[in-house]
Amino acid sequence: MNWQSGFNALETTFAPTLERWYEHHKRDLPWRHTRDPYCIWLSEIILQQTRVAQGKPYYERFINAYPTVADMARAEERDLLRLWQGLGYYSRARNLHQTARYVTHELSGKFPDNFRDLLKMKGIGVYTAAAIASFAFGERVPVVDGNVYRVLARVFGIDEDITTTTAKKTFARLADQLIQAAGDPATFNQAIMEFGAIQCTPLSPDCLLCPLQQQCNAYLTGRQQRLPVKARKAAVRERFFNYLVFKSGDKIALRERTARDVWQNLYDFCLLETDEVQASWRELTLPEPLVALVAEGKLVGSPVQTVQLLSHQRIRAVFYTIELPLQSIVPLPVGLDWYTIEEAGQLPKPVLVTNYLEKWFG
DNA sequence: AAAACGGGGAC
DNA sequence: GTCCCAGTTTT
Numbered sequence: 560m561n562w563q564s565g566f567n568a569l570e571t572t573f574a575p576t577l578e579r580w581y582e583h584h585k586r587d588l589p590w591r592h593t594r595d596p597y598c599i600w601l602s603e604i605i606l607q608q609t610r611v612a613q614g615k616p617y618y619e620r621f622i623n624a625y626p627t628v629a630d631m632a633r634a635e636e637r638d639l640l641r642l643w644q645g646l647g648y649y650s651r652a653r654n655l656h657q658t659a660r661y662v663t664h665e666l667s668g669k670f671p672d673n674f675r676d677l678l679k680m681k682g683i684g685v686y687t688a689a690a691i692a693s694f695a696f697g698e699r700v701p702v703v704d705g706n707v708y709r710v711l712a713r714v715f716g717i718d719e720d721i722t723t724t725t726a727k728k729t730f731a732r733l734a735d736q737l738i739q740a741a742g743d744p745a746t747f748n749q750a751i752m753e754f755g756a757i758q759c760t761p762l763s764p765d766c767l768l769c770p771l772q773q774q775c776n777a778y779l780t781g782r783q784q785r786l787p788v789k790a791r792k793a794a795v796r797e798r799f800f801n802y803l804v805f806k807s808g809d810k811i812a813l814r815e816r817t818a819r820d821v822w823q824n825l826y827d828f829c830l831l832e833t834d835e836v837q838a839s840w841r842e843l844t845l846p847e848p849l850v851a852l853v854a855e856g857k858l859v860g861s862p863v864q865t866v867q868l869l870s871h872q873r874i875r876a877v878f879y880t881i882e883l884p885l886q887s888i889v890p891l892p893v894g895l896d897w898y899t900i901e902e903a904g905q906l907p908k909p910v911l912v913t914n915y916l917e918k919w920f921g
Numbered sequence: 922a923a924a925a926c927g928g929g930g931a932c
Numbered sequence: 933g934t935c936c937c938a939g940t941t942t943t
Contacts, residue, residue: 606938613929613937647927650941684940704938724922752938761936762932789935793924819942821926869927870936910928 569774573714574741580770581750584757586611589618591749596670596695597628600658603687604651611756617646628670631656632663640824640907649825649907654682674700690748699744701734703727706755712787713759716776722790795869799836800876801843803829804915805856805895807883811920813903814894821869826906828878829895840879848892855889856881863919867911878915 585591588611590602601621605614620642625631631639636656643652658680662670671677673696677688685703692698701707708721711730719726734751741747758765766778777783805812805828813826831843840862845853863878883889891897898906900920908916 603938608937608939610930610937645928647929650926654940682940686939690938702938705936706938756938871925
């Protein structure tokens with residue numbers, strides 16, 4: 560099928576067909592009741608690489624805490640991270656905060672109203688700029704997200720590897736061509752994504768009830784499972800985290816993660832990372848600042864082991880709880896500070912740490 | 922161009 | 933286990 564050469568019937572019927580499908584199948588979602596760019600922006604950042612079902616409660620939470628961009632600009636980054644806790648990709652929350660302050664203080668509280676200027680904001684890439692530009696301002700610019708890749712690859716039978724730059728250009732060009740035949744660009748963009756999420760799903764698309772069945776290249780050639788083509792990801796990195804959980808009275812020692820690493824600006828315990836699993840805490844080689852501290856404490860209970868799987872690394876963590884005398888004369892090493900359990904609850908933490916605290920200190 | 926960046930849900 | 937989710941930034 561040569562979809563690249565000029566206009567054909569499918570290219571003109573595609574958008575209207577999806578828009579019609581959308582009117583009957585669209586879900587009732589909170590961010591679909593507004594054209595306020597702040598609400599649209601917030602919803603789009605939350606939904607990056609995140610399922611609607613997972614993101615929706617976070618959207619409600621954020622809108623409730625920060626009804627306007629000025630409210631968000633007034634908040635501390637730490638509080639945004641705390642609200643974001645559990646959603647992952649925490650740079651989204653940090654960029655959210657940065658952009659809220661920029662819009663409030665440099666742009667008089669008004670979001671950029673077009674694709675090109677939206678693209679300049681931190682955390683807003685090509686997809687999100689197109690989403691906000693079309694949903695909030697009606698600009699005729701196509702969104703190309705995971706749903707769109709899947710729908711277009713199948714309907715138009717495109718077998719390019721969607722992780723490559725050339726393929727991204729191919730899909731963007733096609734989407735741009737298709738949105739020209741749409742009635743309302745915002746509705747078309749919503750429709751194609753909703754269609755991908757509900758009808759043209761990754762594993763078992765509902766081809767029997769599909770309005771594009773007889774036009775769909777993948778259906779007609781039996782390639783629904785083969786499209787889109789996507790290169791396999793590299794194997795995940797194995798990491799071994801040995802956490803020393805210092806405890807004294809009703810306080811525990813935490814530190815903020817500041818390195819260019821996973822969970823930046825979140826809080827965890829004193830961490831000794833090793834390049835293989837350690838049989839016991841005796842095998843850990845303690846850095847100088849910790850020697851005296853550990854010598855003064857005693858290990859309580861048995862080590863707690865857990866595994867946290869991220870998209871790009873598998874973290875095997877062991878927690879050693881070390882009880883220190885109430886009036887320890889040895890100061891905590893730089894970075895570590897004492898927090899009550901209540902204070903710790905208010906700090907943003909990786910799920911790994913939150914789970915541990917809930918189970919053993921909750 | 923490739924890697925880094927979370928966590929959860931569906932199969 | 934595998935795949936993928938309304939992607940962006942850094943290397």
